[in-house]
Amino acid sequence: MEISVQLFAGLREVMESDLLTVKLDQDIVSVASLRQALEEQYPKLKPYLSGVAIAVNEEYILSDESELSDGDSVALVPPIAGGS
């Protein structure tokens, strides 16, 4: 399974890209295994991942056991700072 992950703000600048592709051997991928694969395939992300929320289809994922499906829109949400 191959998952595209959108990046924003500081994370986008650190990785110099707004989209990362993560390759996983499993057919069923949990958010926890996505985090692990991101860490392995993009070591530069490692210091940031613990502070990052994962969003799937524009919703925050609260459980690391949640499973991803083909075609899901996945994003890393670094600490947010909206408003004034």
Next chain:
Amino acid sequence: MIEIPLVTENVLDSNLVRSLIRTDESGAVIVFEGVVRNHHEGHSVVRLEYEAYVEMATTQILHVCDEILSTFRDREVYEVMIQHRIGKLEIGDTSLIVAVSAAHRADAFEAALRAVDRVKETVPVWKKEWSIDGAQWQEGIKPKP
């Protein structure tokens, strides 16, 4: 009700938002504006640059509106509307509008305050602070959905 973009690079229009949320039952209308200020944690700021995950920010803003209406459903809060501006904003520009209409002022104030807090906790927006020394992303908070 006419549809307006909830996350936009355009100048926010508080009069328009007010007209969209006021109802004949409303005795109180709050239109809160978050405004770009010239300082942050003791240093000066010359402008802010906002970035959003636009699709998700729009979805999360709608969740905040639903959440507030549901929380205050027994307290005659009628309408909630939230708009966030993105892009480069200068000092004095409005970056956020949170507007609430209710029968009574106490409920309107409380609902508006709660809505602003929930925007800050859930809507994926980031801001880069420009000062005379350059630009850096402002430290944010981990989302609390």
